[in-house]
Amino acid sequence: xxxxxxxxxxxxxxxxxxxxxxxxxxxxxxxxxxxxxxxxxxxxxxxxxxxxxxxxxxxxxxxxxxxxxxxxxxxxxxxxxxxxxxxxxxxxxxxxxxxxxxxxxxxxxxxxxxxxxxxxxxxxxxxxxxxxxxxxxxxxxxxxxxxxxxxxxxxxxxxxxxxxxxxxxxxxxxxxxxxxxxxxxxxxxxxxxxxxxxxxxxxxxxxxxxxxxxxxxxxxxxxxxxxxxxxxxxxxxxxxxxxxxxxxxxxxxxxxxxxxxxxxxxxxxxxxxxxxxxxxxxxxxxxxxxxxxxxxxxxxxxxxxxxxxxxxxxxx
Numbered sequence: 146x147x148x149x150x151x152x153x154x155x156x157x158x159x160x161x162x163x164x165x166x167x168x169x170x171x172x173x174x175x176x177x178x179x180x181x182x183x184x185x186x187x188x189x190x191x192x193x194x195x196x197x198x199x200x201x202x203x204x205x206x207x208x209x210x211x212x213x214x215x216x217x218x219x220x221x222x223x224x225x226x227x228x229x230x231x232x233x234x235x236x237x238x239x240x241x242x243x244x245x246x247x248x249x250x251x252x253x254x255x256x257x258x259x260x261x262x263x264x265x266x267x268x269x270x271x272x273x274x275x276x277x278x279x280x281x282x283x284x285x286x287x288x289x290x291x292x293x294x295x296x297x298x299x300x301x302x303x304x305x306x307x308x309x310x311x312x313x314x315x316x317x318x319x320x321x322x323x324x325x326x327x328x329x330x331x332x333x334x335x336x337x338x339x340x341x342x343x344x345x346x347x348x349x350x351x352x353x354x355x356x357x358x359x360x361x362x363x364x365x366x367x368x369x370x371x372x373x374x375x376x377x378x379x380x381x382x383x384x385x386x387x388x389x390x391x392x393x394x395x396x397x398x399x400x401x402x403x404x405x406x407x408x409x410x411x412x413x414x415x416x417x418x419x420x421x422x423x424x425x426x427x428x429x430x431x432x433x434x435x436x437x438x439x440x441x442x443x444x445x446x447x448x449x450x451x452x453x454x455x456x457x458x459x460x461x
Contacts, residue, residue, distance in 0.1 A: 169450025202235010220428025244410035256329035264337030272345025385448030
């Protein structure tokens with residue numbers, strides 16, 4: 146081991162490897178920027194002087210033509226409307242996008258946290274307990290994995306809506322958000338649980354686990370002090386891959402009309418509207434599309450960098 150690495154903790158070595166990965170650092174900055182934008186959406190809207198619900202094109206003459214499209218070129222981009230105007234309603238695209246990012250990240254982050262907690266709990270329990278517990282939990286995971294995820298998201302979301310709101314009434318936005326989080330959670334934790342179960346099955350026979358048991362350590366102490374520190378790599382890597390996947394799933398559900406609907410700003414709803422306008426005004430879908438690509442690519446690169454940083458065989 147090089148002299149500069151002697152005496153450093155595993156966390157310090159991980160941080161050192163991560164800082165040397167330029168693509169990882171750049172991706173982390175992009176991801177942090179998206180979360181800052183989401184959290185600061187009201188502040189950005191206040192400083193910018195616009196909001197996502199006001200129909201500027203309908204309220205003011207000269208912004209939209211008789212067909213409902215922006216009069217100015219490039220979707221109405223100007224010093225007043227930095228990303229242009231939404232066709233038909235004339236809402237500000239920048240504030241729509243900022244609040245749409247806020248909505249999508251809120252749902253995806255909440256679902257990711259719940260899936261990670263559930264996956265860790267069930268996966269570690271199945272792997273450590275073994276026997277009948279492992280068998281029953283393993284078959285339950287296999288049963289849920291048998292459902293095709295995309296079709297299940299589409300099919301189960303309206304069913305959950307109908308459990309709380311009658312068909313003739315409009316579903317409240319808060320219920321739509323909670324339902325999306327619930328569906329993503331219920332159908333999203335199994336992959337992590339199966340991965341952790343396999344990791345625990347291989348770790349529980351290792352010498353340091355046997356030594357902890359011999360000293361009289363309780364199962365909780367063995368799991369928290371011996372097993373979990375060795376599982377952080379797959380947990381973090383899977384979480385960094387899960388969150389952007391949930392963002393795209395949530396956007397897809399809103400795109401087909403079973404997710405967030407008008408007038409709540411949402412990434413997927415912007416894609417749905419842009420699909421109607423792209424032939425005459427491609428600018429409207431350009432900004433949400435570019436933002437989605439940047440976010441997903443940055444998060445995937447961040448996941449690769451985190452995995453490499455936790456790998457002690459990485460030399461950079």
